[in-house]
Amino acid sequence: xDNYLQLFERKKSSTKFKEGLIHEIxxxxxxxxxxxxxGEVITAVNEIALRFVDxxxxxxxxxxxxEGVKDxxxxxxxxxxxxxxxxxx
Amino acid sequence: MVxxxxxxYRPQKFINLxxxxxxxxxxxxxxxxxxxxxxxxxxxxTKTQISFDKNVIxxxxxxxxxxxxxxxxxxxxxxxxxxxxxxxxxxxxxLVRRNxxxxxxxxxxxxxxxxxxxxxxKRKALVKKKKTDIPPEVHLDTDDDMFV
Numbered sequence: 001x002d003n004y005l006q007l008f009e010r011k012k013s014s015t016k017f018k019e020g021l022i023h024e025i026x027x028x029x030x031x032x033x034x035x036x037x038x039g040e041v042i043t044a045v046n047e048i049a050l051r052f053v054d055x056x057x058x059x060x061x062x063x064x065x066x067e068g069v070k071d072x073x074x075x076x077x078x079x080x081x082x083x084x085x086x087x088x089x
Numbered sequence: 090m091v092x093x094x095x096x097x098y099r100p101q102k103f104i105n106l107x108x109x110x111x112x113x114x115x116x117x118x119x120x121x122x123x124x125x126x127x128x129x130x131x132x133x134x135t136k137t138q139i140s141f142d143k144n145v146i147x148x149x150x151x152x153x154x155x156x157x158x159x160x161x162x163x164x165x166x167x168x169x170x171x172x173x174x175x176x177x178x179x180x181x182x183x184l185v186r187r188n189x190x191x192x193x194x195x196x197x198x199x200x201x202x203x204x205x206x207x208x209x210x211k212r213k214a215l216v217k218k219k220k221t222d223i224p225p226e227v228h229l230d231t232d233d234d235m236f237v
Contacts, residue, residue: 015129024118025122035165044195047198049156057129
């Protein structure tokens with residue numbers, strides 16, 4: 001029981017996205033070239049994306065663990081995707 | 090009948106500074122994202138002993154890519170709706186209005202900056218006040234020069 005709790009202690013991941021990565025991707029998809037992006041916006045969207053990934057990983061691992069499987073498959077992703085997308089608006 | 094092309098193949102408008110939707114650029118960005126995903130998955134693997142398949146990591150990269158695309162389009166639409174050319178933190182807050190936890194996180198992002206701004210504004214107001222308190226120096230013309 002303790003082992004389970006230790007394994008699944010939920011911490012925020014320490015890896016971050018590369019500095020301007022999110023900024024670059026957003027620039028790609030803003031159709032109007034005149035639109036500028038505020039400084040705080042990049043950090044905010046970084047946060048959102050980070051939490052999104054954390055959530056995916058956490059839910060897929062949970063799903064795999066509940067099935068007693070040691071590898072995460074596409075089936076696990078299929079199962080968590082609907083709820084995840086609804087949670088993230 | 091409208092034929093919809095996937096956004097990858099839809100050409101973007103050219104303006105002076107060219108950010109072309111060319112596949113190289115897209116591939117490089119996706120590869121960078123994929124690399125970061127791999128690192129995060131590895132981090133989870135060492136903690137939980139549950140490994141991720143290669144195609145799973147690729148799928149997660151694609152999901153995140155589409156998510157950021159949607160975020161970008163939404164933010165731009167919000168800024169345009171507010172008749173602004175710059176995307177604000179308020180636009181991002183509008184984006185996450187449905188998610189309580191994200192809202193809380195963005196509140197903490199916004200407030201430290203707004204405190205600093207309030208302090209800066211206070212200081213500016215004080216400086217302006219000091220300037221008006223000092224009476225302007227008045228030079229009185231004396232007639233002494235004439236009687237040297």
